[in-house]
Amino acid sequence: MAEEGKEGWFIYGFVARGTVVLAEYTEYTGNFPAIAAQCLQKLPSSNKLSTYACDGHTFIFLVHNGYAYCVVTKDSVVKNVSIAFLDQLKADFTKRYGGGKADTATAKSLNKEFGPVIKGHMQYIIDHAEEVEKLLKVKVQVSEVKNIMLENIDKVLDSCYRYFDATSVIKG
Numbered sequence: 767m768a769e770e771g772k773e774g775w776f777i778y779g780f781v782a783r784g785t786v787v788l789a790e791y792t793e794y795t796g797n798f799p800a801i802a803a804q805c806l807q808k809l810p811s812s813n814k815l816s817t818y819a820c821d822g823h824t825f826i827f828l829v830h831n832g833y834a835y836c837v838v839t840k841d842s843v844v845k846n847v848s849i850a851f852l853d854q855l856k857a858d859f860t861k862r863y864g865g866g867k868a869d870t871a872t873a874k875s876l877n878k879e880f881g882p883v884i885k886g887h888m889q890y891i892i893d894h895a896e897e898v899e900k901l902l903k904v905k906v907q908v909s910e911v912k913n914i915m916l917e918n919i920d921k922v923l924d925s926c927y928r929y930f931d932a933t934s935v936i937k938g
Contacts, residue, residue, distance in 0.1 A: 776851065776888040777823060778838040781859050781868075781880065782806055788871050789880035791888070798823060798838045806834055815849065828852040833859070833868070837888075851891045858883060 778798045780790035785806050790799070805818050805825050811832075818825040819841065826848045828835045835852045859868070859880065868876070 774840060775843050775892055776837060776839055776848075778802060778836075779851075779855065779884045779888060780836050781855065781876070781884075782834040782836070783832060783868060783871070784834075786873050788868060788874065789876035789884065790874065791877075791881045791884035793885075798825075801825065802836055802838060806836070809834055815852075817845070824848070826852060828856060830856055835859070847891060851887055854887050854891070855884065858887065 774794070777794050777796070778790065778792040780787050780799075780802065782788060785803075787803070787806075792799070801820055802825055805816075805827065809816055809827055809829055811829070813830050814828075816827045816829070818827075822841050824839050824841055824843065824845070826837050826839070826845070828849070833856070835855045837848050837851055837855075839848050862880070862883075863871075863876070
């Protein structure tokens with residue numbers, strides 16, 4: 767990815783418990799918080815990744831254990847980079863607030879503490895986008911190798927079971 771064009775990659779981000787936004791961050795003005803809030807109302811409650819497109823922007827939501835992590839980006843931002851941002855945000859939020867303060871926090875009450883953290887994660891991803899993409903590609907390759915190995919193990923086990931079934935029939 768070229769360095770130019772990274773300006774404005776990440777427009778808006780937030781963390782919500784259910785439909786209550788606990789912390790948010792943006793440097794921009796616009797209707798994206800309202801659109802994101804509408805999308806938030808429609809999200810499935812199950813752990814899932816959801817994406818919506820509107821007016822040249824992508825709204826990506828990661829729902830996990832009752833919390834929604836959102837990022838609004840330019841359409842040109844690679845989706846995997848946005849997902850890496852959401853994964854970092856989720857890990858950091860869970861580490862700081864998991865099973866505690868976030869469970870009872872009121873709307874936007876964590877802005878002062880966690881808003882700057884959201885900004886920091888956005889900046890980190892922008893500054894390290896190439897490394898993040900490379901890491902994501904390696905993770906995909908490792909996952910593919912792992913799946914192949916598991917398939918091969920299953921095949922070996924199936925062969926062993928067939929062998930033992932055949933020998934028990936012969937001895938039987």
